[in-house]
Amino acid sequence: MKLEKSELDEILAHFPEKINQAMVDYVTDVVLLSSRYIFTKRSGSGQQYGYCTHCKKTFKTPNLKHNENTSCLECQSICTVKASGRGRKYLQDRGYFVWYEKSLVNSIAITARGIEVYRDYSGDYKKVQTDFHVTAIYLFEPGKTLMIDRYYWNSSWRKRKSIISESNTSKKNIRCYYSRESIAEAVKGTLFQYSTWEKFDHNELLEFFDLAAKYPCIEYLSKLGLTNLIKDKLVGRKTYSAINWRGKTLDKVLKLPKQEIKAIRDSKISVSYFSLYLYHQSKKDGSNLDLKEAVHLSHLVEPFREDDLKVLQNYTTMRKIYSYIKKQYANKNKKHYYHAPQVIGTWKDYIADCKKLEMDITQESILFPTYLYKAHQDTIKKIKYKEDQELNELIAKRLKVLNSYSFEYKGFFIRPVISTKELIDEGNALSHCVGGYAKQYAKGGTDIFVIRKVSEPDKPFYTVEIRNNVIYQAYGFKNELPTKDVQAFIDAFTKAKLTKRSKGRKVAV
Structure with a gap:
């Protein structure tokens, strides 16, 4: 969505206009660290001289070879040797980094800029400058976030519908960095300093601060030891509506009694969205799994069998599902069940066969056969399929x-x-x-x-x-x-x- 000038000016007011020295140093020492060269040439007497693009000094050198790596004799930087007489038409270095700062308008907000940097050595190598080009900017205020970036074909700005990382899109083919030191400085004195951002490292933390701005419960979950829930949310895994992200207290967020939250804290149970979902479902059907049982059931079902489990829920309770899977897997024939989720798949297919054969699956003896594998083999033999x-x-x-x-x-x-x-x-x-x-x-x-x-x-x-x-x-x-x-x-x-x-x-x- 293209921005009106007034709206763009309002957004840009949060950001400094210039690139500061700390950013320049970061690019020199981190982003373009490998962009250091010694260009060599010989005098009339045959002596080789080198010019270091980092310290900008000229000095006598031993016989350095084109493209070898060596230390500058003046500044000790590791540099790549380039013979100045060779063509440099394509000698260009590029990088991208995200830099965080405090908002200039809102004292409790933080900002980030995505910046592409570029050096071109095709001309006079003694006059090479670092070009800075801001390609994306982000604003994180409590309860509100936004991102604007530039259209690739011109320099105008557009507003994005959501926060995304350019390192995964337009900048995915170049080396990308972000400064955690800049984050530490930016969050001081803001609500984000308590967000536990230090525990995370995902997509320059842009999506993390997006979540932290919208949902303060991020702090509660992290301090409870449930950083896995936050990480799963960041990478887009299914959450099964197991979390009330807008909850104001931890019991409202997790939809759990306070005593069970205490049990999580004391026992350090590794709770997933799926195990929370199973726990909540067992409460709804009256079978009341405790949290440890729900976690165990999630391990028996995962990975990849969640949809099959939902089919089974139409016929019985979570506790009966849990007990039957454990029983069948405990009596497993290793030729048939390599891991517990395969019991779920077999059971779902068996029930589908029973329906086709018009068997009464309301009878427990049919729904819960003593030996599931054998029962499934029997139904397979009875069903005839036709070409379509x-x-x-x-x-x-x-x-x-x-x-x-x-x-x-x-x-x-x-x-x-x-x-x-x-x-x-x-x-x-x-x-x-x-x-x-x-x-x-x-x-x-x-x-x-x-x-x-x-x-x-x-x-x-x-x-x-x-x-x-x-x-x-x-x-x-x-x-x-x-x-x-x-x-x-x-x-x-x-x-x-x-x-x-x-x-x-x-x-x-």
């Missing part, structure tokens, strides 16, 4: 993207399922229920892949479900877990195709 041409057409459209995940490694390969018939054949051959995933797969609710041996490309071997770039489940014949060599292949596939690589480089100094 309409779904095949949707799958064909999805393959344009999913084929890019195909991968081969050490005698195995993985590719997406190509049709409902293949899903049905896969399930029949391996005696598992993947045939029932056709509609969900075709409509993009999940991704289904098959693993094959290179030597037997058409023989069903293992089936893999992927959601949000995470392997949700991987099963072979009769839901057998991956063998060591198959798991090694899955790990290699995950690293090559599913793992997101960090593009931005951020350093706090």
Whole structure:
């Protein structure tokens, strides 16, 4: 949103107009520390001389070679040697940093500026200057925050809808820094000095101060030892509405009785949003898990099975879910349940099969079979799936993207399922229920892949479900877990195709 001049002037009044000496020193000593050169040339007698761009002195040198690193004989800085006679058309250094300061208008507010710095050595290397270009500014006042940045094609300002870090967007391909010393100075005498910012290091702390300005409870949570909740919020993980961010007291924030908050403080229980959600849900259904049980249940369910748990909540209480998962996992056959969340997945699929077979799942003997794995295998055998041409057409459209995940490694390969018939054949051959995933797969609710041996490309071997770039489940014949060599292949596939690589480089100094 483009800013009117009056609004822009009101915002800019919070910020100093000039770059101060502390910022200049920070750029010299941190952001562009590697931008130090010794340019060499020879006199008529053959003596080599060097000029240091840091201390700006000329001196006799030994025979230095182009592009080697050495210490300046005058200032002792580590510099890169450059032969002055070589072309310097592309010798330019760039960096970006975020600098915090107090507001010039509001004594309890803090500000930050995102600044790009640039040096160009293509001309006279003895006259190189550091150019400072403010590309984003941030204002953090209690209850209110804002960010404005420049349009990339001109120098006019626009207001952002939310606080973002340029190091993850327009500056992700250059070296990025932020000054924690500037933060320490900026927060003195403001409410932010109690925010416990010292415990965090995420995206130049811009999102942290955004949260701290809007929700003073950040301080309460951090001092209670629940910094993990704040970190999860900062990186955008699901919060399940487990926190009342606008609560004025800790019991209102956590929606917990004061005695249980004391128990968290005394026992140092590691509480997550999900465990708080489970605790609150058990209160609603009357089964009343205590906080330790809710935390344990969250470990049994996570990762990736929250949606499956919500399906189970339609049929029973949290306490019964908790007890049944523990019982099934304690009696586990290692071929079927490598970790507890797989019990949840099997149980959810079993219930779906029961509904298709019109079994009465209100009966506890059906809803809670003594041996879940065997009960699920029995329902799989009774269900017959049919090929669906309409779904095949949707799958064909999805393959344009999913084929890019195909991968081969050490005698195995993985590719997406190509049709409902293949899903049905896969399930029949391996005696598992993947045939029932056709509609969900075709409509993009999940991704289904098959693993094959290179030597037997058409023989069903293992089936893999992927959601949000995470392997949700991987099963072979009769839901057998991956063998060591198959798991090694899955790990290699995950690293090559599913793992997101960090593009931005951020350093706090």
